[in-house]
Amino acid sequence: MKPLRWAIIGMGRFGRIHAQVVRSTPGVTLSAVCARTAENAAAAAAETQAGFACADYRELLARDDVDVVTIATHWKDHFEIARTALERGKHVLLEKPMAANSDECRQLTAAAQRAAGFLMVGHVCRFDPRVVLAKQAIDEGRIGRIISMHAKRNLPVAPGPLRLDKISPLMGDGVHDADLMMWFLGRAPSRVYARCVRVDDFAYPDLGWAMLEFGDLSHEKASRENGALGVIETVWRLPANTPTTIDATMEVIGTEGQLTIDCGHAGLAILDSKGLKYPDTAYWPEVYGQRMGALAQEIAYFAQCVREGKRPEIITPPEAARAVMLMEAAERAAATGTPQEFQDAWPAH
Numbered sequence: 001m002k003p004l005r006w007a008i009i010g011m012g013r014f015g016r017i018h019a020q021v022v023r024s025t026p027g028v029t030l031s032a033v034c035a036r037t038a039e040n041a042a043a044a045a046a047e048t049q050a051g052f053a054c055a056d057y058r059e060l061l062a063r064d065d066v067d068v069v070t071i072a073t074h075w076k077d078h079f080e081i082a083r084t085a086l087e088r089g090k091h092v093l094l095e096k097p098m099a100a101n102s103d104e105c106r107q108l109t110a111a112a113q114r115a116a117g118f119l120m121v122g123h124v125c126r127f128d129p130r131v132v133l134a135k136q137a138i139d140e141g142r143i144g145r146i147i148s149m150h151a152k153r154n155l156p157v158a159p160g161p162l163r164l165d166k167i168s169p170l171m172g173d174g175v176h177d178a179d180l181m182m183w184f185l186g187r188a189p190s191r192v193y194a195r196c197v198r199v200d201d202f203a204y205p206d207l208g209w210a211m212l213e214f215g216d217l218s219h220e221k222a223s224r225e226n227g228a229l230g231v232i233e234t235v236w237r238l239p240a241n242t243p244t245t246i247d248a249t250m251e252v253i254g255t256e257g258q259l260t261i262d263c264g265h266a267g268l269a270i271l272d273s274k275g276l277k278y279p280d281t282a283y284w285p286e287v288y289g290q291r292m293g294a295l296a297q298e299i300a301y302f303a304q305c306v307r308e309g310k311r312p313e314i315i316t317p318p319e320a321a322r323a324v325m326l327m328e329a330a331e332r333a334a335a336t337g338t339p340q341e342f343q344d345a346w347p348a349h
Helices: 013-024 038-048 057-061 075-087 102-114 129-139 169-185 221-226 294-308 317-336
Strands: 004-009 028-034 052-054 068-071 091-095 119-122 146-154 191-197 207-214 228-235 247-254 258-262 270-272 275-277
Touching (some): 004 013, 052 057, 057 075, 075 102, 146 169, 169 191, 191 317
Parallel strands (some): 004 028, 091 119
Antiparallel strands (some): 146 247
C-alpha cells in the first residue's frame, strides 16, 4: 500500500511532537515541514528527516507529494492556513482550538463540507482511553442521567510569554472540557456564566472559571427534569514546583452514580534532586524512541479515515467549532459580568 505523505505546518514544540508521532505511524511518511523562518524550517527538517522544508505554508500546500497536513501553528493562524489547505485538496489535522472566533469556525466548517479532503480538529482527550471508557459508561446508563459535572485543568505557573501572551486558560484548556461535557450530554448548554482573575500583566488573565447551564433550570417540570450544570476550572498559576504536568480531573455525577476521570496522576512518580514529578504517561509519552499515547491514537485514526475514504466521526468540525463558540461566550460573560445565552449552531436532529 502506498504510504500517506504527511506534512507539518508549525514546528514549535507541539509540531515537533506531531512529527515524531507521524514518523512512528505505520503506512505514513513525513514528507515536508514548514516553520516561520527558512533557518528554523531547515533545522526542523534535519531533526525529523523530512524531505522538504520551507517558510511559506503556501509553497508546501502547492506540492503534489503532500496528502495530509498537520497544522500546529499559533491558534490565530489556523483559519487561513486550514482554509487554504482544504482548497488545495489536502486532508487536514488541525490542532485545537479550531480557530480564533465563531465566524472563522463557521467558515471552516462550511469549507470542510465542500472540500474533497477531510478536516479533523485535534481534540486529543477524545482519544484518551480514560475518557472513552467514561463516555461508554455514560452511554450505557450506568450512572443514570447526568446532573453535575466539574472539571479542572490547571497548570503550574510559567513565564507569561510562554502561555498567557498567546491564549487564555479558558480557550486554551477549558475548550477541552467544554467539548467533553457537551459530548457526554449530547447537547450544548443554554446559558454560560464566567469569571476570570488577572494576577500578572499579560495579554490574558491567569485563570478562568465557567459554569454551563444545560437546559433552562426554571420551574417548568420538563426543564427541571432535564437540567444539568457543568463547572470548568482553568488556573494557569499553580506553584512552579507542582509535581503534576497538568492537574486535570473531571467528576461526573448522575442520578444513579458518578465517575471520576483523573488525568493528573498517571501512575508514575519520580523523586530526584529537582523534586517530585508525575510525568505524562497518557497523552504523548516517549517510549523506546517513539511517541505513544492518545496523540498517536488520534493520528492513526485520522490516517485510517483518509485511507478508507471515511470522514472522521470521533470528533467532527461542528463539534470542534461549538467548543470554541462556547468558550468565546464564556469569555464574553467574564468580560461583561453578564450571563450569556448560548444557541447551538448545529443542534442534534
